[in-house]
Amino acid sequence: MDLGDGTRCVHGGHTADGRPGAPLHAGPVLSSTFHLGPPDDELPGYFYGRPGNPTWTALEEAIGALDGGECVTFASGMAAVGAVLRLTARASAAIVLPSDGYYVTRALAHTELAPLGVEIREVPTSGPWPDGVLDGATLLLVETPSNPGLDVCDLRAAAAAAHAAGALLAVDNTTATPLGQRPLALGADLTVASDTKALSGHGDVLLGHVTAADPALAQRLREARTRTGALPGPMEAWLAHRGLGTLDLRLARQAANAEALAHALREHSAVTDVRWPGLQNDPSHAVAATQMRRWNGVLRFTLPSVDAVSRFLAASRYTASATSFGGLRSTADRRQRWGDAVAPGLVRFSAGCEDTADLVDDVVTALDTA
Ligand SMILES: *Cc1c(COP(=O)(O)O)cnc(C)c1O
Numbered sequence: 001m002d003l004g005d006g007t008r009c010v011h012g013g014h015t016a017d018g019r020p021g022a023p024l025h026a027g028p029v030l031s032s033t034f035h036l037g038p039p040d041d042e043l044p045g046y047f048y049g050r051p052g053n054p055t056w057t058a059l060e061e062a063i064g065a066l067d068g069g070e071c072v073t074f075a076s077g078m079a080a081v082g083a084v085l086r087l088t089a090r091a092s093a094a095i096v097l098p099s100d101g102y103y104v105t106r107a108l109a110h111t112e113l114a115p116l117g118v119e120i121r122e123v124p125t126s127g128p129w130p131d132g133v134l135d136g137a138t139l140l141l142v143e144t145p146s147n148p149g150l151d152v153c154d155l156r157a158a159a160a161a162a163h164a165a166g167a168l169l170a171v172d173n174t175t176a177t178p179l180g181q182r183p184l185a186l187g188a189d190l191t192v193a194s195d196t197k198a199l200s201g202h203g204d205v206l207l208g209h210v211t212a213a214d215p216a217l218a219q220r221l222r223e224a225r226t227r228t229g230a231l232p233g234p235m236e237a238w239l240a241h242r243g244l245g246t247l248d249l250r251l252a253r254q255a256a257n258a259e260a261l262a263h264a265l266r267e268h269s270a271v272t273d274v275r276w277p278g279l280q281n282d283p284s285h286a287v288a289a290t291q292m293r294r295w296n297g298v299l300r301f302t303l304p305s306v307d308a309v310s311r312f313l314a315a316s317r318y319t320a321s322a323t324s325f326g327g328l329r330s331t332a333d334r335r336q337r338w339g340d341a342v343a344p345g346l347v348r349f350s351a352g353c354e355d356t357a358d359l360v361d362d363v364v365t366a367l368d369t370a
Contacts, residue, residue, distance in 0.1 A: 004248075005179050005247075005248040005294075006248040006249070008065065008248075009062075009179075009244055009245055009246070009248045010245050010248075012061065012062030012065050012066065012244065013057075013058040013059055013063075013065075014026075014058065014062075015058070026058075028055045028234040028235050028238035029054045029055045030234050030235065031049065031053075031234075032048065033048060034046045034047050034048065049231075050226055050229055050231060051222075051226045053231075055234040055237045055238050055241075056232060056234070056237045058237075059071075059073055059238075059240055059241040060073055062241060062244055063195075063209055063211065063244070064211055066179065066182075067173075067178045067182060067183075067184060067211035068182055068184045068185055068213075069184045069191070069212050069213045069218070070211060070218035071209050071210070071211040071218070072210050072211075072212070072218055072221045072225060073195075073207060073208070073209045073231075073232050073237060073240075074207070074208040074209060074210070074225060074230050074231065074232060075206065075207070075230045075232050075236075076194065076196065076206040076207065076208050076230075077102075077174060077193060077194020077195070077196055077197075077208035078104055078105075078108065078194075078208065079208055079230035080192045080193065080194070080210045081102075081105050081108065081141075081208070082108055082230070083210060083221050083224050083225065083228070083230065084170045084210055085105075085108065085109060085139070085141075086224065087217070087220060087221060087224065088138040088139035088167075088168055089116070089118045089138070089139075090138055091116060091117030092117055092119070092136075093118065093138045094118070094121050094135075094138070095109060095113065095118055095119070095121070095137065095138065095139045095141070096121045096122070096123060096133060096134060096137050096139065096140045096141065096167070097109055097121070097122050097141050098123065098124070098125045098141070098142055098143045099125075100124055100125050100146055100151060100340075101125065101143035101146050101147060101172065102143060102147050102174075102194075103338060103339055103340055105141070105172070106120075106122065119136075121133055124151070125142065125143060125144060125146040125149065125151040125152065125153050126151040126152065126283070134161055134162060134164075134165035135165060136165075137167040138166075138168065139168050139169075139170060140158060140161070140162040140165075140168070140169050141169075141170045141172065142155070142158050142170075142172070143171070143172035143174075143175075144175075144176070144181075145175045145277050145288065145296060145298075147174065147175055147298070147348070148300055148333075148335040148340055148342065148346065149275065149300065150175075150275040150276060150277060150284065150299065150300050151275075151283075152277055152284035152287050152288045154287050154290075154291070155169075155171060155183055155186040155187065155188060155291050156186050156290075158171075158187075158188075159186060159187025159188055160187065162189075163187075168189040168190060169183075169187065169189050169190070170188065170189065170190040170192055170210075171183035171188045171190070171191050171192070172193065173191045173192065173193045174194045174197050174198075175197075175298055175325075176292060176296055177193075177197075177198045177199055177251060177296070177326075178193075178199070179247060179248060179293065179294055180251065180294045180296050181292045181293060182293065186291055188213070189212065189213055189214065189217065190210055190211070190212050192208070192209070192211075193208060193209055194207075194208050195207040195208055195209055195240050197324060197325050197326035197327075198247065198250065198251060198254070198296075198297065198325070198326030198327075199243065199244055199326070200239060200326075201243040201244075201246065201247060201250050201326055201327060201328065202239075202243055202328055203324065203327040203328070203329075204239060205236045205239045207232050207236050207237065250297075250353055251294060251296075251297060252294075253353045253356075254296075254297025254326070254350075254351045254352065254353060255278065255294060255295040255296060255297050256356055257297065257351035257352070257353075257359050257360075258276055258278070258295065258296065258297045258298065258299045258349075259279075259295065260356045260359075260360050261299060261349065261351055261359065261360060262274055262279050262299050263279075264364055265299075265301050265363075265367075266279075268364065268367050270303060270304065270308065270367050270370060271302070271303065272301070272302045273300070273301055273302040273343070273346070274299065275299060275300045275301070276295075276298075276299035276300075277292065277296070278295035297325075297326065297350060297351045297352075298326070298348060298349065298350050298351070299348075300346060300347065300348050300349065301346075301347055301349065302343050302346045302347070303345040303347060303367075303370070305344065305345055306336075308345055309332075309334045309347055309370075311369065312332075312347075312366050312367055312369075313332060313366075315365070315366035315369040315370055316332075316362055316363060316366035317362050317366075318330050318352070318354055318359055318362045319331065319349070319363065319366070320332075321333070323338070324350075325348065325350030326350060327350065327352060328352050328353045329352040330349070330350060330351055330352035330354060330359060331350045332348065332349045333347070333348045333350075334346070334347055335348050
């Protein structure tokens with residue numbers, strides 16, 4: 001019998017050391033150095049804090065089991081994305097990225113890889129994609145649901161297209177989380193995420209990971225991490241692992257809140273353009289329903305002006321004006337301020353774990369005021 005998400009989140013990566021006196025909740029291993037043993041012996045599994053640390057290993061086992069592959073954690077989501085881009089970047093070859101995904105990924109590719117001769121192409125998440133856009137590509141990176149637009153792309157089709165062109169498919173799975181979507185099972189080679197968001201879930205950690213279907217790719221990523229030093233601190237890895245324990249519970253509440261908000265916002269006269277893939281008549285719903293296991297807690301909507309967003313945020317008691325998403329508390333972010341090519345009043349809303357009735361009441365009242 002397959003274990004449920006809650007059991008997997010609670011127990012993943014926690015080894016059963018049942019010896020009397022062993023801690024039930026082991027703490028982070030805060031050591032940069034480890035005993036090597038006799039100087040001519042083979043190195044032990046842990047010998048220095050840059051190549052490996054037992055606290056990462058525990059977290060990587062937990063995330064890797066959920067993603068269905070071999071996980072390598074990184075210092076942040078961008079460190080993980082950067083590792084994927086560098087893994088595949090070749091002079092005179094192309095990397096294909098979403099034109100409407102997380103903006104720093106595009107900035108990294110254009111600023112650091114293009115000058116080395118890597119051709120950067122961009123495609124909209126929901127398509128259509130020009131014929132031949134994958135010709136000569138080594139990597140297709142997609143983000144679904146996309147941040148901030150909540151558009152969706154068909155992962156099975158993307159995997160087939162990437163592989164036909166001889167490229168790897170990497171999926172930025174940050175918005176969905178490993179519970180919401182398993183890109184490797186749909187044909188992707190790599191799943192990458194910012195665990196700063198819902199996976200850690202408490203707004204107190206930066207962390208990222210890449211999970212590879214092929215252990216050889218995971219090994220190359222691990223070696224790259226050791227060379228670049230883009231590694232998570234043991235304390236961060238431990239906090240993320242602690243947060244992961246409640247991901248199932250938090251995601252359930254966040255998705256329920258997102259759904260209730262999406263319905264309420266659609267009825268509100270000041271709001272247009274509500275997008276959440278779980279809504280039956282959302283343009284993304286049909287494709288999302290074929291590939292997502294569970295819905296996400298982030299939605300987007302548009303208010304008529306920047307002023308209206310300011311008034312809404314000032315009037316809402318429970319919505320903090322803050323970037324990032326996936327935390328316990330609801331937050332909202334006006335995305336144009338970061339340079340996203342969206343309407344000035346577009347709000348990315350991260351539904352927190354407040355009670356649904358309280359949150360919907362607060363948001364609707366704040367919109368009435370705005
Ligand atoms: C936040 C985010 C990142 C970057 O993650 P950091 O942990 O902030 O470095 C990458 N991709 C997506 C989709 C994100 O939302």
